Amino acid sequence: MDYFLTEQQKLIKDLARKIAEERILPVRAELDEKEEFPWAIVKDIADSDLFRIFIPEQYEGLGEGLFALCIATEELSRACCGVALTYATDALGTIPILLYGTDEQKQKYLPIIAAGTKLTAFGLTESGAGSDASAMKTTATLDGDDYILNGSKQFITNGGEAELYTIIAITDPTRGTRGASAFLVEKGMPGFTFGKKEQKMGIRASATSELVFHNCRVPRDNLVGREGLGFIVTMKTLDVSRPAVGALSVGLAQGALEAAVAYARERKQFGHPISALQAIQHMLANMAMELEAARALVYAAARTVDSGAKDFTEEGAMAKVFATDMAMKVTTDAVQVFGGVGYMRDYPVEKMMRDAKINQIYEGTNQVLRNVIALQLLKRKALRE
Amino acid sequence: MNIVVCIKQVPGTTEIKIDPDTNTLVREGIPGVINPFDCYALEEAVRLRERCDGKVTVISMGPPQAEEALREAISLGADEAILISDRAFAGSDTWATSYVLSRAIAKIADYDVIICGRQTLDGDTGQVGPELSEMLRIPFVAYVSKVEEIKDDYMRVQRMVEEGYETIEMSLPAVITVVKEINIPRLPSLRGSMKSKTVEIPVWSAEDIGAEANKAGITGSPTRVVKIFFPKREQKSEIMQGNLEEQIDQLMKKLEEIV
Numbered sequence A: 001m002d003y004f005l006t007e008q009q010k011l012i013k014d015l016a017r018k019i020a021e022e023r024i025l026p027v028r029a030e031l032d033e034k035e036e037f038p039w040a041i042v043k044d045i046a047d048s049d050l051f052r053i054f055i056p057e058q059y060e061g062l063g064e065g066l067f068a069l070c071i072a073t074e075e076l077s078r079a080c081c082g083v084a085l086t087y088a089t090d091a092l093g094t095i096p097i098l099l100y101g102t103d104e105q106k107q108k109y110l111p112i113i114a115a116g117t118k119l120t121a122f123g124l125t126e127s128g129a130g131s132d133a134s135a136m137k138t139t140a141t142l143d144g145d146d147y148i149l150n151g152s153k154q155f156i157t158n159g160g161e162a163e164l165y166t167i168i169a170i171t172d173p174t175r176g177t178r179g180a181s182a183f184l185v186e187k188g189m190p191g192f193t194f195g196k197k198e199q200k201m202g203i204r205a206s207a208t209s210e211l212v213f214h215n216c217r218v219p220r221d222n223l224v225g226r227e228g229l230g231f232i233v234t235m236k237t238l239d240v241s242r243p244a245v246g247a248l249s250v251g252l253a254q255g256a257l258e259a260a261v262a263y264a265r266e267r268k269q270f271g272h273p274i275s276a277l278q279a280i281q282h283m284l285a286n287m288a289m290e291l292e293a294a295r296a297l298v299y300a301a302a303r304t305v306d307s308g309a310k311d312f313t314e315e316g317a318m319a320k321v322f323a324t325d326m327a328m329k330v331t332t333d334a335v336q337v338f339g340g341v342g343y344m345r346d347y348p349v350e351k352m353m354r355d356a357k358i359n360q361i362y363e364g365t366n367q368v369l370r371n372v373i374a375l376q377l378l379k380r381k382a383l384r385e
Numbered sequence B: 001m002n003i004v005v006c007i008k009q010v011p012g013t014t015e016i017k018i019d020p021d022t023n024t025l026v027r028e029g030i031p032g033v034i035n036p037f038d039c040y041a042l043e044e045a046v047r048l049r050e051r052c053d054g055k056v057t058v059i060s061m062g063p064p065q066a067e068e069a070l071r072e073a074i075s076l077g078a079d080e081a082i083l084i085s086d087r088a089f090a091g092s093d094t095w096a097t098s099y100v101l102s103r104a105i106a107k108i109a110d111y112d113v114i115i116c117g118r119q120t121l122d123g124d125t126g127q128v129g130p131e132l133s134e135m136l137r138i139p140f141v142a143y144v145s146k147v148e149e150i151k152d153d154y155m156r157v158q159r160m161v162e163e164g165y166e167t168i169e170m171s172l173p174a175v176i177t178v179v180k181e182i183n184i185p186r187l188p189s190l191r192g193s194m195k196s197k198t199v200e201i202p203v204w205s206a207e208d209i210g211a212e213a214n215k216a217g218i219t220g221s222p223t224r225v226v227k228i229f230f231p232k233r234e235q236k237s238e239i240m241q242g243n244l245e246e247q248i249d250q251l252m253k254k255l256e257e258i259v
């Protein structure tokens, strides 16, 4: 399929693929096994300017937008979804600054993020507040020129490794969803510590940690947008970021499909390669079709965001749900094509299947996002009546 | 710190063919890459620039298509590139190549360190680095595996020898050749790749660098390739028999035979 990439986008794709093949592929099994954060690869990604893609040119970025970010994410994820998630989450943590940051905040943080020397993260979820973010308990109270944060965040990607965190906390408990605000919290601010690092089923190269705030002082200047805008910042940020989760899944599924095709040609049973069996062929054909459909949807959603459209909640949700469900199915089928060895750690597809699952859960579970899509549909219909 | 890196474009390694008539490599229609050993030289130059500022200039003597290798070097972090190309250079052996490169470097004039790979993949001689230093009359160290210190007109390096390392101090400017243990070359960067597509790469001719016609190309090349082969290295072992005295006698005899 020709997606009409510009010269620049082709360059980004080639470079991300080179990093994936030369730096990620040789170590992905080891990173998975040891549950190790891939700092050396993060440095390679930084040196290659891939962290600059998404940052505007006036802040030392390349101003290429979400579509280019998705292309890079997809290529990295083709080799390892866990490593690619580290990269994509850096964008997630940056979006609040891009959308709502003051000029001073942008000047201060974006060039560092572009250089890739420091990673970012986004902290919304709490033990009692998952799909229902409004149940959040972390508070931020104004005290002179600082806000004082108390509470904890759970399951935060890049937690412990990132230097800059966008944290959502309640500033006015009486105002419900209008009572939350977003803050830029730096690692090392007094009162900000890390709880346990989670042990996970998949994406084990990615770090997931608890963030703990105990009378943590954050300068007032680090408020993102206005007080009370916390949930708006969150919704808009996730709207922009969801196509990137789709891209993670497209890359992951691409890796699984390629592995399955290669193995089917190699493995002989009943005197022929199993690729001669129609049962296998049809499975591969379905995998390829669903993958390409997801890719087209993800690209279209990302391009919609880049076009300057105002509202793309539905597009982002569709791209995320469709691509992540597809990747779960395609990676499961890849294990099926491999048969028994597919279940073994010596082959790459069991890891891909483990990696796929999380994508259906974070950044809005696929159930919650189906609610979102349906709500948009019904609202539109109601408006026309 | 101005650093000059000499690179060569060589055929992609997978499909090397040797012309039976001339005993040299067939190059036509084979995609070129930067000589792998030169990638370490380039990387070290870029790292030195990151350590102490300055500029990395990459030069290559070769046919017009060697420009591709120079563009690749820009994407890998070099600041400038110059192609040294002239029909008169065709057929140059290492001696004539070193002469041409030394003329080009003399024209660049402002240089502190010259870095080459330890050898090329196709020629395999490892001669250009040392010859270059002779012609420029500056110090030379081969097989450098670490640059320990570098400042103004002083450099201290580690070089690999068969059983360990030597530490060598030298004054600058100087020439070094590097081994692959010295670093892990980076991948291209996006900004570098973008620059590499548009950057002007000047082409210097024999006249531009003031090269004398009889010292370059075939006429300036004393080397004739007769045959390319791996020298045979034989190892034989023999266990002496008898008591200790007898064994010593036998060993002495053997040694006398050899010497």
Ligand SMILES: Cc1cc2nc3c(=O)[nH]c(=O)nc-3n(C[C@H](O)[C@H](O)[C@H](O)COP(=O)(O)OP(=O)(O)OC[C@H]3O[C@@H](n4cnc5c(N)ncnc54)[C@H](O)[C@@H]3O)c2cc1C
Binding pocket: A089, A121, A122, A123, A124, A125, A129, A130, A131, A132, A154, A155, A156, A157, A158, A200, A208, A358, A361, A362, A363, A364, A365, A366, A367, A368, A371
């Ligand atoms: C590896 C990992 C990384 C993560 N990274 C981050 C991060 O960087 N930042 C961050 O803030 N969070 C992060 N999260 C948290 C993640 O976004 C939440 O886990 C997710 O939103 C679901 O919340 P929950 O786990 O509390 O599940 P719950 O909300 O308890 O959901 C349990 C089940 O109920 C269903 N359900 C709940 N409500 C509804 C509803 N209204 N309609 C239909 N079904 C519903 C869900 O779909 C799910 O199947 C991460 C989680 C994991 C596991």
